Amino acid sequence: MNSFPIIRVITKLLIPYILLFGLYVQFHGDFGPGGGFQAGVIFAAALILYGLVYGLPAVHKVAPPKVIEKLTALGLLVYAGTGLACMLLGGNFLDYDVLNHGILTENHFLPEGQHLGIFLVELGVGITVTAVMTMIFYAFAGRERVTS
């Protein structure tokens, strides 16, 4: 697919908007439709599109497989770590009410309490989903065809 200039140019035009939409769905998911899983798959779709058009080495430069592998675990750790932080602060596991900090909370400038917990948890989901989807694509695309 590398040789079609139309596909290459249109892909380059589209990818920034796909990534931006992914970020919007991730960070605006508290207010509008969306959330970590949706943002993760949209983000991964942008990476996969880049890989399809520009080849696996190009996308490996953007998102190295070793980093992606570690991100799969990192997302889950962010999620579980939020729960553990709640426990350390004296609440129950994933009970975000103890995350109240009272700093700059006017007009939701900084999220606090439940909102902060949801934000962190969704971030964890988003990281894991992006990484897993990209990693599965790498695993498929990295294999050669079985010669018959």
Next chain:
Amino acid sequence: MMDFIVIPILALLAATAVTVARIRNLWAAVMFTGIYSFLSASWMLILDAPDVAFTEAAVGAGITTILMLATLSLTPRRHRKSGRLSSEDFEERPSKSPLVPLLIVTITGCALVYGTFDMPHFGDPNAPIQVYPQPSFVEKSQPDMHGLPNVVTAVLASYRGYDTLGETAVIFTAGIAVLLILRKNTDDQGTSESQSVTGENA
């Protein structure tokens, strides 16, 4: 007015599903499943479920289609003597009579439809899901969540946060499993390539 959109989409969904079941070319079938997912995404958007529509469009129409195409491109086209399946294997129709499977499917379908009669009517305000948490999440989520307006996110990440943690763990585990099965061992890569090269030379 809505019917002008709803009826064509549902008709196209049904037509696509029948086409997927009937078509013998695997590449075309994969593309049709992608079309099916995209139509489902449009349908979910009409049902006011934009987050489900996002997921369906990105996963069903996008990533799954690509992974299916990748699988098809990795598997050999020709039938091998080792008994490996290929797309050509499916060109022939099954020789056995389709009556028994048809009967089983019909009975199962009737049982499932019969089971739905006991379910509350779609959108019934007295259904348990609408009545049970009193006051409902819709009413209490805004004060509980410090003014967070999205009830879906609140239920998903806070009230049912433990479930979502489990789901994230499932995604992680599935990714690791795919990686274990599919990834080439980087240590073996050099040797296997050199072996294949020498094999071709010989």
